[in-house]
Structures are given as C-alpha cells and as structure tokens.
Amino acid sequence: MEEGLTKRLFVKGNEAVAMGALEAGCRYYFGYPITPQSDIPEYISREMPKLGGQFIQAESEVASINMLLGASASGARAMTSSSSPGISLKQEGISYMSGSECPGLIVNICRSGPGLGGIDASQADYFQSVKGGGHGGYHIIVLAPDSVQEMYDMAMLAFDLSDRYRVPAMILADAVIGQMKEGLTPHPYVAPDDLETKDWALIGDGKAGEQKIVKSLYLGDGELEAHNNRLHAKYAVMQAKEVRYEGVDLDDAELVITAYGSTARIAKTAVRLAREQGMKVGLLRPITLFPFPKAAFKEHTSAGQKVLCFELNNGQMVDDVRLAVPGTDVSFYGRAPGAGSLPTPEEFLDQIRNHYEA
C-alpha cells in the first residue's frame, strides 16, 4: 500500500478516476486532448512515469483506441479516456476490441452534442454506450459513477469486470462528475480471487510452442454465428451476476424516481425534499447501465408503483426502463444537451410533486 493512500483528499472526479486506474495496476494510457476530460491525461502523464508505466499522447482518438487494443492483446491493463466527439472516433476500435474480446477501460466524460455541440455536461451518449456504439451488435460494460469517490472505486471495478469477461468497460460520466471536486478516500486495490491469468493474451517471453491469435475475423461456415452467440451468452451471464444499483427509500415508495450519474445526485436531494414534505418516493439509481438493472425495476414496481425518469437528454435510459417494466406507468423529465445550466433539486421536486399527486 502506498503511503498516504487512506488519507482524505479533495480532488476532481477526473483525477479520481485516473488515481483509481493506476492503483488498479493500469500501466498503459493512450489518449488525445479534449475538454472536459483533459485532467485525466494530464494527471497520468505526470504520475505514470513514477510507476514505470507508459503514457502516449496519440495522434488521434482512432490511434489511441488501437494502441489500447494492442496493449490489451499483449496482456496489459490499459486505458484510454475522451469525451463524446472523441468517443465517437473510438467506436471502430471498441467494436474490434469487443469482437476480439480484448478487455480495457474507456472513460467517457460526456459533453453536449450532436457534432461539436458544447462542453457542458450531458447524458446524451447513453444509447451510444449501452447499445454497442460501433458496428456489429455487441455490448460493453457501462458503469455510471455519481461521485468523485465512485470515479475512483469504479476504475478498479471496471478493470476487474472487463478482465473477468474479456469485454471492454466504459465509465460513463459527464462534465459535472469529471470536473467537480469533493472528498475522496483512496484505498488499496485488492484483486478479486477469481481473476485468471490471461493465457489467451500475447504475454511473457514468447508463445512457447502455442500460437496466440487475437482476432475478430471469422470466415468459416458458422464460425462467426457461434462466436456472436458466445459473446451474447457472456452478456447474459453479466446480466445475471453483475448488475449494480443503489436504492434509496424504495421500501414504501409509491413513486420510483430513477436517474444515473450527475442527474442522480440532483435527484437524491429532490427525493429527500419530497420525503420531508410527506411524499412516499424513492430513488433507484442504476450503477451498471449495461447490464441494466431490469430485475430491480420489476421488483420495485410490482405493487403498481409509478416511475419517473430524470436525464440530461431528451429521453434515452427511459426506453430501457419501459422495456424492463412493460405496462408500468413510466414518465420522463429531461433537459436537452446544451441547457447551459443543470436542473435544480427544486425543478425535480416540482416534477415529483406533479407525478406523485397525479
């Protein structure tokens, strides 16, 4: 354990995710500057050399995700980070990583779009993140931290899940979570017992008689179909075993509020204010956006509860909520990318009151 690792720190979310990644053993970072995530490469360019790792500022987002592919195929824990327009450029490589089952961490500190959009916080990349993003019909693991502490913790979790399933993992945050400073208690990384040696990867001093191939091309009759079915079987296992969510005041809730990431922080305050005013409402905060907490939504709407979904977009996660609980009354309130300011707890509280009393 590094000295001072349990000392309470006051840092940005972007720094926390970088710290967590390095503590988890990430020794290779490849990236390209873009607002509002540049604190991540800046931090890592400073700290990685002290750990004997490698930092490359690549010529493009395209190159950096492919460097990640190469490092991952070589058996290393490695990462990249970017923001929305840069993540679009990385989708080619993410598809190839998915097809060739290369683990790795991709951090998306979302900004507004479409196109160059703006640099303010947005949750408009939800669909791109959880539905595959690139070509070919795959999924990646998507984690949505709502605090600086979770940025640190989830960097570790992302690497563990990614290595366990050989599926790339994304931390999906936004300018609010990335840029805000709050308390962080770092802690040593402890590797899960079940993580296996990457004997599929090009590790060690050579192949020692057995050729290692990392590829996504399958041309033989039926090979690709079998490969895709195997990938989707892994997604089904993740759906059964790896769902994470936070529940607040759900036991007697008549109205279930749902939100993730930065929006969930605002919603938490709004739910508390509503409780103070006697409204029986609770919060269901998805932490894994893929796999999505479908069963939790079923459980907490089984007695006819209504759902109200808050997002910083024009309605994306709400579609997955509706798919999870068909027949349930699911409403949506969001702010389009580029709203310029965040919704206030009072703004959400008004929405809660309207839906609670309806």
Add this chain to the structure above:
Amino acid sequence: MTEMKKVFSRPDSLKDVQTHFCPGCQHGTIHRLVADAMDYFGIKDQTIGVASVGCSVFLYGYFDIDVIEAPHGRAPAVATGAKRVHPNRPVFTYQGDGDLAAIGTSEIIHTANRGEKLTVIFVNNTTYGMTGGQMAPTSLPGQKTSTSPEGRDIGNDGYPIKMAELLSGLEGTAYSVRVAVDTPKHVLQAGKAIRKAFKTQLDGQGFAFVEVLATCPTNWGMNPLQANERVADEMIPYFPLGVYKDATE
C-alpha cells in the same frame, strides 16, 4: 549411392499449409522473406505480427507466430501498444497500400515519427486486391482500375504516393527502403532489406520500413508473367528502388 543433402526447405516460421493467394501473387514470396528473417535471427517464438485488412489479413494462418489482427490502417497503432507492453519482443506489421498509404496514413506517419522500434513490411501492388481491384493511393497515372475505369486521372485523383521517400523525411525513421521481388536478384536484395529492418528493431535503433513492389495479376487483368513485367516496366520507373534513409550505421 550418393547421399542427398537438403539445401532448400520451408522456413520454420512458415506453417506447412496452402495459401489463399492467387497464382502469380507475390505475397507468398514476401511472406517467405519475412519468415527467413525471423528464422535467421531465431525469433519465431518471440515475434508478434500485426495483421492488417486486405489480402494480408490471414498472416496468422501462414506464420507460426503470435498475431494480433488490426482494424484497417491501424496496424502501426496496434503494434505500438504491443511493443510498449513487450519492448523486448520483435513486433512487425504487414500492410498493403490501401491499408498503409490511404486509410492508415496518420498512423504510419506518427508511428514512424515517434521512432517506435517496429518493423513495417509495406506491400505496394498499386491496387486494392481483396475488394476487387479498386484504385489505390499508389495506382499509377493512367492505371485502369474498377474505380478509375478511364485510368487514374491526376487532376481528379492526385498522385501515386511514395511512402518510402515520405517516411525517410521523418526524424524517427531509422531505415526506409524500397525493394521489389520481380527478379531473383531483386528477391535477394529484398531479403537482405527485410533482414536489416528486423535487425534495426532488434538493435533498438528505431523505426524500420520496407516497401516491397509486388504484383496483383488477378486485378491487373494480366497473367503472372505479364504482371511481373509490369513491375519492371511501369512500377520501378515511378517507384525507384533503393535505400531512402539509413541512420543505423
């Protein structure tokens, strides 16, 4: 009875399999030269090959080495990631002209410019072979292809790009050479160049680039002999053979 001595055999680095290459295609010759170089240095079990997209994608089917398959044009970036993780393992890419000189120009230029200690084998046959003979960044002026049916028009399509010369202008490039495999003499020269490109990497001297002029009889609409003659008659005059940079001495 005279005892027969074996004087020529398949390199250990090549598998004993049939290739998918067309009759008269020179990928097979170039594969052999790369395998000879790995055998020469005894690095078969350490080497990582990075396959690209096109006819060279089946690298892992023919070389008995570890292979990562890269997206189109991205082999130098993938190789960079692998080499940074395993600085003591030889890493090479094997790319065609569409892959390296069109969609992958950014990756090859910046990988060379960083001086990555890699070996790059660039097979220039002036066409997109796998996709059916479309115009390549190296297609010659007037060359008829499936997407330049009237011949490459410099006014519309620009000029065939000379990668060995272009990369020789970068500080990070240690060795840049253009060779051909159309005659026995040229094959021997190409073999030496490829061996030197691996030695450059093994000695830690920087980025090494070998451009190999090659045939694509199928997409050129020629028989193998005609195709081979075209290398001498049309390609070499535009793409002169030679060492464009050697900073290894």
